[in-house]
Amino acid sequence: MTPHPSTTDREALIECCSVWKLYGDRAEALAARYGQNISTEILKETGTISAARDVTFDVRKGEIFVIMGLSGSGKSTILRCMTGLIEPTLGSLKVAGTDLKTASYEEMIEIRRHKMGMVFQDFALLPHLTVLDNIAFPLRVQGISKTLRHSKAREMMDLVGLSGRGNHWPHELSGGQQQRVGIARSLMTEPEIWFLDEPFSALDPIIRTEMQNEFLRLQNLLQKSIVFVTHDFDEAVRLADRIAIMEGGCVVQIGTPEELITRPATPYVTEFTKNIPRSKVVRVRTVMGPANKGLLIEPVSADALVGDIAQRVLSYRDPVPVTDEDGQIIGTIDAPKVAAVLMNKEAET
Structure with a gap:
């Protein structure tokens, strides 16, 4: 599995803002009267079904x-x-x-x-x-x-x-x-x-x-x-x-x-x-420790999945350097941290 690219700085092509979809005889009347303030109690009292409630994302x-x-x-x-x-x-x-x-x-x-x-x-x-x-x-x-x-x-x-x-x-x-x-x-x-x-x-x-x-x-x-x-x-x-x-x-x-x-x-x-x-979704940057530029071991990418680099890291006694997309060392990852992810230990991630 390749790393998912960051999309935070990209243009939004779909903008979904506070969308509701109601079904029932009084759906339109409720929307006109209460707008975004329709409560669960009101829906129950009127027998109206809310298939979507205040949905917002881009x-x-x-x-x-x-x-x-x-x-x-x-x-x-x-x-x-x-x-x-x-x-x-x-x-x-x-x-x-x-x-x-x-x-x-x-x-x-x-x-x-x-x-x-x-x-x-x-x-x-x-x-x-x-x-x-x-x-x-x-x-x-x-x-x-x-x-x-x-x-x-x-x-x-x-x-x-x-x-x-x-x-x-x-x-x-x-x-x-x-x-x-x-x-x-x-x-x-x-x-x-x-x-x-x-x-x-x-x-x-x-x-x-x-x-x-x-x-x-x-x-x-x-x-x-x-x-x-x-x-x-x-x-x-x-x-x-x-x-x-x-x-x-x-x-x-x-x-x-x-x-x-x-x-x-x-x-x-x-x-x-x-x-x-967790090894399928947790990336190295999430669990890495402080940088140590004195290590001579070949580094791993900060965006790599822990599962993909686990075997390499577990084979070393010393921590393995971690680099960013520009090849700069920004941290280290060691066997205990990898083992914690492989064992699905939440506290370590």
Whole structure:
């Protein structure tokens, strides 16, 4: 696993501010009367369901932002709000600079056609179209000529590893191959923002891991801004730059995988993260000690995962130097610190 790059200084492409989504006969009336001050008691008294409650976050350019939680936590509701498939009851949502609340129908069509790509859990392939025509379908909707859209579709087939399968029918493909078709189709318009709603959850574990690898490979090539919804924390840790954990329609914590595991904000987050090996997410800089420039041992990177350098460090009696991205020594890491991480000892991290 490669280090997740810092995204704190990047432009926000999605701005989600105090978003609520209420369902029930009195939802709109409650929103008009109470605004952001709707209480749990009011919701219960009126039989109103809050699928999303006061949700605030941003998604930055080039990052993989994972939204996760159990079924009913609100994660898919928020994704549907971001894609304009449903309208928030309260709050504001801006996507690529456009306020979805005030956007016209024509503007929403333009955003969906040119700014967004979407992949869902069910592959949603058209059974009467070949693989090539399924992938080319978004450009067909735009009125692009058959020659041009097929040419672009073949490029996408090569990109996702489906070369030579253009004339196959969807039912002739494996689950993993069908999802590759869905991914290729979502990339046909070269979207700026890529939305994926539990895209791999219907796949068996081996194929799921394969598709995660493929997803990371594509992101390294394309550098999209990605919102990825999942209920699987292992998957979130593997893919995310940052994770938003949702419970009961609320975002309870946002952070890097390392931040969530080493500094959980609530017992709910602690429960979610307790079975993830710290060595997979804790980086050397988090546990390193003071610098010692007199050591002659080859250094390790401060951004390396402890699990990736553990064997090296454990083989030395002396501490190992730690360097920053410029090659400057900024600390040391020793066998006891590595052992503490490997044993999932929270106090040491």
